[in-house]
Amino acid sequence: MTATESPTAAWWQTLYDRPIGEIFLERPDASRLEREIDCLTELLEVQPGATLFDQCCGTGSQGLALARRGFAVFGVDQAEGYIQQAAAKARDEVLPAVFVAADARDYVPPKMADGGYNWGTSFGNGLDEDDHLRMLSAARQALKPGARYVVEFPNMVCLLRDFQAVLTRRKTLADGTWLVVRESTLDLHAGALLQRWTIFAPDGARREVDTQVRLYLPHELRLQMERAGFIDVRLLAAPSGRPLGSADARCLAVGRVA
Ligand SMILES: C[S@@+](CC[C@H](N)C(=O)[O-])C[C@H]1O[C@@H](n2cnc3c(N)ncnc32)[C@H](O)[C@@H]1O
Structure with missing residues (x-):
């Protein structure tokens, strides 16, 4: 630990700063981001005009791309610097996207969404499974009946x-x-x-x-989603959306609100 880090801060409060955003959160090319956005819109079964909840939005890469396609986006992340960056881009481009700095374990946007997602190992951080469940429960509360929610996470088998x-x-x-x-x-x-x-x-x-990061195997991720109240949870490969296999590096758990 360095002199500037608080001994009580959770790790995500210290890691997500410079240069992690620039090196790990900015997509290496536009086509990769487009693939992710296509995957999300297909799995969430949403059309432009719908409201989406970007839980743990980071620097807003996906939320901004979705807003450019005509979706209304609420993004939340605890990293204030990332939120300022995302909000500035939304303002400059006059996009229908709102970005809020808050703890995603509790944050529920003011308007219920038609779909939500948590992408990029933003789930399962730290060892407290109650915290993980809190984050999934906050997502469920943020969504309208019938709305879908996607968690993208490492496929721990791979x-x-x-x-x-x-x-x-x-x-x-x-x-x-x-x-x-x-x-x-x-x-x-x-x-x-x-x-x-x-x-x-x-x-x-x-x-x-x-x-x-908790070593949730894919089926344990599904069980956590079900504990939080999601139904019809399916496990797929990211970002292809095909059925998950052991060689897929990233997995998607996709569920819906009853
Ligand atoms: C690997 S990044 C992924 C960011 C974004 N979803 C993406 O795909 O570009 C993980 C993000 O989760 C956020 N995060 C982790 N725990 C959080 C919490 N409890 N509340 C809010 N944000 C959190 C971090 O600040 C970080 O920006």
């Missing part, structure tokens, strides 16, 4: 089989070159993927953040 102990990413941004090294281990007792992120800034400063 992740464990092809375990990648170290990942490095280097990116040159306006202020210089950043380097991120992510070291992964497993805590089999706790059932968690543990990762240490070491972030090297262009000025030589370095910080470390330790993160934990």
